[in-house]
Amino acid sequence: MTAHSFSLPKANGAAGVLSGPLPVQVSDVTFRYAGSQALALENVSLSVLPRERLGILGPNGGGKSTLLKVMLGLLPAPVGSTVRLFGESPLAARRSGKVGYVPQRSEAESSFPLSVRQVITLAASWRLAPWQRPGAELRARIDSLIELVGVREVADRPIGALSGGQMQRTLIARALAPQPRLLVLDEPTVGIDAVGQAQFAELLTSVHRTLDLTVLIVSHDLRAIAAGCDRVACLSRRLHSHTSPQGLTPQVLAELFSHDVAGLIGREQLGGMHVHAHGPDECCPAPAETLRSSDDRGEGRGGAQVP
């Protein structure tokens, strides 16, 4: 499989139909950390359409976090590359509140003495002048977000008292509070149980439908990607593949995850299968099963069709 860029379907002229700049446009990113010999990213190009839901799937150490940081301007864009969010530099897009971000749950201080409502409000109110209090419009928006993500019952509880799923919903509401146009989720299903993951998929679909956002999910977990994405980009240093979730063949997954696949889907589920040598006619039951389970929940994203 050769590396290639992941861009707009130019043949049908989609770019011409869409007005305004693309939510995400990344071209020719090759990144190496200082002091490291190995490339973290190699010649990665990626575009995301307005209102699209794109999943970036890849193994641990495959460069997902690096790409995310470059994309958001948290790492400097390498010389010769282009990184634009809504036609602006990532810094300008972040400063103008166009980007909402849901971190891995473990990165926020779960013991912090803030209530759910305070956490969500803070994301929208931190730009206010110190002497200004959140106005009625802002408070109404926060209330509707609390309602949308389903944390009304716990809205005034300290965040330390929340379950993993409730905390994730709170962080999603926080990301939406500044009214972003792009929602970025980093490993959203880490530490969430099966029920929470099903609810997450439902919530993401509901948020996407209600707020008409562009959504970008970065994960090593197939379930997170399959449950809520229109397209999938597979990243392991290079961008290996791009497809709809239905097009994630066992061959693609086996090549993408190589040694990581056993850890990803569980050795017991692998059942002794050799993941390196999948041909197009072989099946990889665990990912297919995983994807099918999301389909059974009525997410409408389809399962991985075993060739």
Next chain:
Amino acid sequence: MKLLEYFTSADAFSLILAPLLAGLCVAVLCAVLSVLVVLKRLAFVGQGVSHSAFGGIGLAAVASVLAIIVAGPGSTLATVLGQGAAGEFAIIVGFCIAAALGMSAVGQGGGRAGSDSAARGGVRVDTGIGLFLVGSMAAGALLMQYAGALARSRGLSEPARSWESILFGSLVTANMADVQITAIVMVCSLLTLWLCRRPVLFYAFDETSAPVFGVPVRAVRTLMMVLLAVATVTAMKVCGVVLATALLVVPGAIALKLSRRVWSVMALSVVCAVASVLAGLGLSIELDAQTGPCIVLVLCAGFALCTLANWVRGLGYTSAARLAASSNGGRGLGT
């Protein structure tokens, strides 16, 4: 009781008025910051900054002797840079701010312990703090020795600061000039913190995500380091280099055991710090002991009491749960 004598005699009361006011100003400032220090796990940074003050004290001692040599004893410059004057305070604060920012920069370059960047050859945060801590202490010791030698060679009296007061503080010797400095520092620091409360809270809650939301994290981090350095140097007057961190850690730790509401935590932290300074000062007068250690021991006792109370309360919950389980015929908790 010795303490009563201070409150029944106006002359005696005037003796403890300045220490009392200076101690209360320091307590309020440190208490508010301590909540952030505990939540952001900056206790070791505080320790590093307070020990870095050794370097600042050494530098101030050399500057003081040089001022006397250059401008003459009794000159304005020598007075401003003299022991306990605003110039000395500014030099120590400046040195500590530089050290704090250095520690922060090293931490940014090296990442957290075990992080990727640390694995890539950077210096870890704790290693960086340790380096600044010992480097500043060593520089401070040599500079103080140099200041003494310089003064002797010119026939001047040596800088009279005792090691004991540096290490454990000398609150009872505080005068109204100290009160003015601590009051100004407290008001300016708290005002700054109030003006920046929202970005600071966002940064403290989730430093990773804050920059994506547009929060100027580098500026907020620098502000935190500056405030921490200023508060530490101010707290040194009360508790000394060794114990200054206590006021920047323990009140917040106690308050976080008592509440999970951020403004209640801040208020409780202030109450704890003020109470400990009052109790510690009273204790030191009664026992004729050093004030700094008394305050720190009162704080530690408060923390131990809170821990014990939480533990007993936890036992109560466990017993109630067991009782419910047994009355439920061992069928669990009625879920």
